[in-house]
Amino acid sequence: MPTASLAQQRAFFETYGFLKLPGLLKNEIAGIISEFEAVFPQVGPNPDGSKRRFFVPFIDQRPALCTLLDHPGLLEAAGNLIGPDFNYVGSDGNYYTGDTGWHRDSLYQSSSYIKVALYLDRVTKDTGCLRVIPGSHHDANIKIFDGTITAESEGNFGVHGRDIPHFPLENEPGDVLLFNHRVLHASFGGSTSRRMFTMNLGRRAKDPKEVDDLISYLSYHLKPHAPTPYGKTMLETASPARMVHLTQPPQFWAAGGEHYKLRTAK
Numbered sequence: 378m379p380t381a382s383l384a385q386q387r388a389f390f391e392t393y394g395f396l397k398l399p400g401l402l403k404n405e406i407a408g409i410i411s412e413f414e415a416v417f418p419q420v421g422p423n424p425d426g427s428k429r430r431f432f433v434p435f436i437d438q439r440p441a442l443c444t445l446l447d448h449p450g451l452l453e454a455a456g457n458l459i460g461p462d463f464n465y466v467g468s469d470g471n472y473y474t475g476d477t478g479w480h481r482d483s484l485y486q487s488s489s490y491i492k493v494a495l496y497l498d499r500v501t502k503d504t505g506c507l508r509v510i511p512g513s514h515h516d517a518n519i520k521i522f523d524g525t526i527t528a529e530s531e532g533n534f535g536v537h538g539r540d541i542p543h544f545p546l547e548n549e550p551g552d553v554l555l556f557n558h559r560v561l562h563a564s565f566g567g568s569t570s571r572r573m574f575t576m577n578l579g580r581r582a583k584d585p586k587e588v589d590d591l592i593s594y595l596s597y598h599l600k601p602h603a604p605t606p607y608g609k610t611m612l613e614t615a616s617p618a619r620m621v622h623l624t625q626p627p628q629f630w631a632a633g634g635e636h637y638k639l640r641t642a643k
C-alpha cells in the first residue's frame with residue numbers, strides 16, 4: 378500500500394477521526410516496552426489480573442519515555458494534525474483487563490484533543506484491539522452516535538457492544554494509533570494483561586474559547602490524577618524544543634478551580 382502524504386493523513390483523520398501509522402516506532406519498540414515495564418512496579422501488584430492497573434502521568438516517569446515528545450516521526454504526525462506547537466496534556470500507562478465499553482474521552486467543540494496510543498502486544502479485533510466508530514467525532518454525529526445510548530447497546534439496540542458496527546484498529550507492536558477524543562471507541566476480548574499507553578495532546582490555545590477548553594481539560598482530566606501538570610523527569614530532561622509542548626498547561630493550571638463540566642457539542 379502506498380504511504381499516505383501528510384495532507385492525505387490529515388484529510389483522513391479529519392474525515393474519520395483516527396489514523397494508524399504502521400511501524401512508526403518499530404525500531405524503538407523493544408526499548409519502549411522495557412521502559413513501560415520499569416514503571417509498573419510502582420503501581421503495585423494485581424496478580425490475578427482482575428482489574429485495570431494504570432499510572433498517570435505515565436511517560437513522565439522515565440527519561441527514555443519522555444523522549445517520545447522529541448521523536449521526529451511522532452512530532453511530524455501529531456503536528457500535522459493539530460499544529461507543530463501542540464500542548465502535551467498528560468499520559469496514562471495501562472495493564473487493561475477484559476473489555477472496555479464504548480465511550481468518548483472528551484467532547485471539546487474545538488475538536489482539537491487527540492490521543493496517541495501504543496499497544497505493546499499484537500492485538501486483533503477479538504483480542505482487545507482498539508475499535509472506533511469512524512466519523513463519530515463530527516458535531517452532527519455526536520448526537521446520532523450518542524455515547525450513553527451506545528454504551529448501553531444491549532438495552533437500546535438488543536446488540537452486545539462487541540457487535541456494534543465499527544472499524545478495528547488491529548495492531549502490531551511499533552504501530553502508532555492517533556484518534557480524536559470525540560471518536561467513540563472501545564475494545565473487546567482483550568486478555569487480563571493488555572499493555573498499552575497513551576499520550577494526550579491538544580492544539581495550542583490561541584483564542585479565549587480554546588483557553589477556556591484548556592482550563593477545563595486540565596481541571597477535569599489531569600488534576601484528579603496529578604499534583605502538577607508534568608512529572609519532574611519530564612521537565613528536567615526537556616530541551617528547548619520539547620518545552621514548546623510544555624509551556625501552556627502550567628500557565629493555566631491554577632485557573633478553573635473546580636472541574637468544569639464535560640463540554641458537549643450541543
Ligand SMILES: O=C(O)CCC(=O)C(=O)O
Pocket residue numbers: 473476477482492494505506507562563564573575
Ligand atoms: O484499549 C482499550 O481497552 C481502551 C483504550 C481507551 O479507551 C483509551 O485509551 O481511551
